[in-house]
Amino acid sequence: MFRINISTKIVSLFIFSALFSINLSAASWDVPADKKSKNSFIKFNDASAKEGEVLYNKNCASCHGNPSKGNVLKSLKPTPPDLASDGTQKLTDGELFYILNTGRGLMPSFKNVLSENERWKVIAYMRSFNKKYVQVLSNTDxxxxxxxxxxxxxxxxxxxxxxxxxxxxxxxxxxxxxxxxxxxxxxxxxxxxxxxxxxxxxxxxxxxxxxxxxxxxxxxxxxxxxxxxxxxxxxxxxxxxxKIAVPTDKPSLTEKRAIWNVLVKAPIWLIITYSFGVLVFLGFLLYLVLNLLSFWKIGKI
Amino acid sequence: MLEQSKKDKVTSDLLASIRLTNSFKAWMAFLSISLIVCLGAYVYQLNEGLVVTGLGDYVSWGMYISTFVFFVATSLIGMLISAVLGLSGQKWAAPLARIAEIIALAFAAVAGLVIITDMGRPDRLLNVFIHGRIQSPIVWDITVVTIYVLISTLFLYIPLIPDLKICSEKINKLHPMAQKAYKLLSLNWNGSHEQEQILKKLTRSIAIFIIPVAFAIHTVTSWLFANTLRVGWDSTIFGPYFITGAFVSGTSAIVIAMYFFRKNYKLEEYLSLDLFDKVGKLLVLVSLVYLYFNINEYLVPAYKMKKYDALHITALFTGAHALMFWSVQFFGLVLPIILLVFNKMRKPLPLLIIASFVFIGGWFKRYIIVVPTMEHPFLPIQNVPLNFKVYTPTLTESLVTLAPFILVLLIITVLSKVIPVISIHETIESLEEKNN
Missing domain, CATH: 2.60.40.730 (SOR catalytic domain)
Structure with a gap:
């Protein structure tokens, strides 16, 4: 279901790189007007930005880097923008939300990965890098x-x-x-x-x-x-x-006795071999000590 | 029957070394001071952590583990000389038995300590025993090293019992405490036929038992590497490859020890030229076997050049490690084999020089086995400083690596000062046999 058709990927990459090489602007995202004006019902403040930062670091930072630091993943084509940059910040909240929802090219959709609340919080974090930004709250309840x-x-x-x-x-x-x-x-x-x-x-x-x-x-x-x-x-x-799925019983890899398991779940053959080796040694040691003891007794007489 | 005067001469000759001379004191002082300096470096490492070494995330095994492998290898000489040659009736090797056992015990005991220097938190050593998993070759290694040290101690001690009695009786001006200790350790030896039988039986059974133990100790050491999937280590011949390599460094170690004991303890009569000649031949034999394993170990992956193997092989053959790799193979193996074929080269001094090359080459050989593989992980090394990618030992690390060598010399020196390095009892016995 998540398989991406290779040719689609190549085509979209091609289109994308063409678009980005010309103009890295909001227009290239083609956001429908009604989506563009959508606003968040979550207030963007320190608390929401902080929660957004955690989500951002987990889901976005690997490509977009840390906002304002410019450490984006440059090996990707097109290069993902630094989200504190003017190009990104001049987008409306609705546009950002739309981009997060749909994704495009190499950027996946986060619609089913993050909840609506979480997606707004990521935007709250991005906005925390823009001093000029003034939020328009949605009246959605x-x-x-x-x-x-x-x-x-x-x-x-x-x-x-x-x-x-x-x-x-x-x-x-x-x-x-x-x-x-x-x-x-x-x-x-x-x-x-x-x-x-x-x-x-x-x-x-x-x-x-x-x-x-x-x-x-x-x-x-x-x-x-x-x-x-x-x-x-x-x-x-x-x-x-x-109760409609195929019953599946796959014991976890750490349930059975195995080389990679904890000591109490060591393979039997290994326990036997190891213990046998140690016991043979201890037996031999006992044999030596007993003989030395009789050796000592003989000399005493 | 052997004349009493001849027996007395053997006894006094071989006991002569057991006394405190000025040169011994000077040598001990030198060793002790060097050891203290090296221990100072270790204390520094203990306080600062392994960050003071060249070890890191990628190359986490460096000089310490190379030294550990080298020490375990060298300690196998006890088994080769006393057990393999002894049991197969090679009488010429008998005078070397005790020297071999002293070397074996010193190297095996110190090998365990070397491992601790590689631990960042040695205070957690006990956890290895408490939480160790018997699935791990590291636990097998600890087990067999401990067993080998114990068996080697007994292998040294049991044939020594008659000599301890001689020591307590024949050494002049012995401190009463020392005399008591000799007497106590000689376990009432009176030379009776019954005691002689027990002694023979025990010596023989240890000689048999120590062979599988010695094979186990070095095979398990090789499995620490071979039981991984890493390039250069993922090999099925690593066990025998290590064992044969062990015989090479062990034999070179015994040559060095023989030379100095012969010179310093005036043992020319007992460590004869013929003995050097024979040990020289033994060194050729074990080196040839090892060379054969080396050709196998490098030629097979070099012929196939699998993706990751190729990285490793290229680094060894023509890359960053090429100089060390070829020097080790040539000066540590090929050249000694060629030279030792000539009679003249098996005289004490030339043999000492050749054996020293083999011995030092042996240490670098372990370095070549351990370090380059660590520099070639399967996952690419990214976004790390250069010193993470390329292992460069630090001064502290080098000093700490020297410590075990000094400790081994100390142990060998002290042992050779408290017990005769050649068995008096057995020398007299063999003379009697020849006489009859």
Whole structure:
């Protein structure tokens, strides 16, 4: 699913390097107007910037370096910009958010890696390098997402996972139409996206093709995560456990006796060989000592 | 029956070295002062940490580990002379048995200490025993080195018992305490047939037992390297390669020891020219075997030049380590073999010079085995200062490396001053045999 088609990669690299060699400006990102004016509902202050710094160091610094230090990964083409630079700072919050969401060329999308809150915090950190920056707060109420209820159903016959998204307003239940829904399976590390991202229909329903060969835990359990993104209600995630995956029992490499394991899990043959060697030596030592003892006794008489 | 006068002459000749001379005192003073200087360097390293050495993240094994391998190697001479030659009935080697055992014991005991100098936190040494995993060759190494030191001590001590009795009785003007110690250690030896039988039995059984132990100690030492996947170490012949190399440095060590004992302790009659000639031939034999292993060890990867092997081989053959590599092979192995084929070269002085080259070459050979591989890891070395990539030993490190050599000389000197370096009991016995 994460495999990138080589030819696409080459083409995008080519286009990208062409674009960057001409003009390293916001225009090259082609951000839709409505996205450009999007603002953060998180206040950019020292606290949010500090949290953003941790996320930045983990996810962004390997290519973009430390903002304002100019230590970007120069071996990449196009060279990633220093995010404290004017070129980046003159972009709107919405544009930065859009870039983080979509990614392009060598830069991956962070939409499913970081939550919306986290993505805004990364931008808060970037903005902390710009003294002139004045934040325009969004009037979106992030607590609205708490009203959203997600229901997931699996139909074995059609092999389809149905996600229903509604909001429980005080005035009654509201169906979320045209909300973006992405379905994931939880993995040891990160999430595995299942099928394409969908939009809810007029009944608030989105349908996903489920692949039957998905490995689960020993009992065949898998946790499905639906990520909802709605204009009015914001972003949220909901997890439901299903017993629909292939039961998988792969003992960890450190469970069995092995060379690389701890002492108590040493291979039996090794314990026997080693102990045998040491015991033979101790036996031999005893033989020598006993003989020397009788040697000493003989001389005493 | 051997005349009593002849027996007395042997006894007094071989006991002559056990007395405090001025030259001995001067030599001991020199060794002690040198050792103190080197220990000062070690204390400095202990306070500052391994940062005062040339060791780092990439080359974490340098001169210390090379010295450790060299010491373990040299200590194998005890097994070769006393056990292999002894058991196979090579009577000519009998006078060398005790010298070989003294060398073996000194080098093996100090080898354990050398390892500690390579530890940044030697105060955590106990953790190796508490948390050691028997899957690790390091734990096997500690086990076999300890066993070898103990067995070598007994191999020195048990055949020595009759001589200890002679020491307690025949040495003039002996301090009463020393006399008591000799007597106590001689375990009531009275020369009876029964005691003689036990002594023979034990000596023989240790001679047999020490062979697998000695093979184990150096094979396991080679496995510290060969059980990794690193270029230059990932080899199936490392065990025998190390063992044969051990015989070379061990034999050269015994030549050096023989020469000085012969000169300083006036043992010309016992360490005869014939003996030097034979040991010279032995050195040729073991060097040829080692040369054969060297050709194998370098030619096979050099023929194939696998990606990472090529880096390593090129560095050795034509790169940064080429001078040392070829000097070691030529002056430490090829030239000595050629020279020692000639009778004249197996006389004491020329043999001493050749053996010294072999001995020093032996140390550099271990350096060539240990260091270049460490400079060629599989993952590229990036964004580090030059001194991380290229190992350069520091002065402190060199002084600390000298310490074990001085310690070995001290141990050998002291042992040769408290016990006869050639067995009196066995010399008389063999003379009696010849007489009958």
């Amino acid at each position: 992030p607590s609205k997402s708490e009203l959203v209820k997600v229901n997931m159903q699996y139909d074995a016959k059609s092999n389809i996972v149905t996600v229903k998204v509604v909001a429980k307003e005080k005035t009654g239940t509201v169906v979320l139409k045209d909300a973006e829904v992405i379905l994931f399976a939880k993995r040891y590390f990160g999430k595995l996206q299942l099928d394409k991202s969908m939009r809810t229909n007029n009944e608030g329903l989105a349908y996903f093709q489920y692949s039957k060969d998905l490995p689960g835990d020993k009992a065949g359990n898998v946790e499905l995560i639906a990520k909802i993104n709605d204009e009015a209600y914001g972003e949220l995630e909901s997890t439901t456990k299903f």
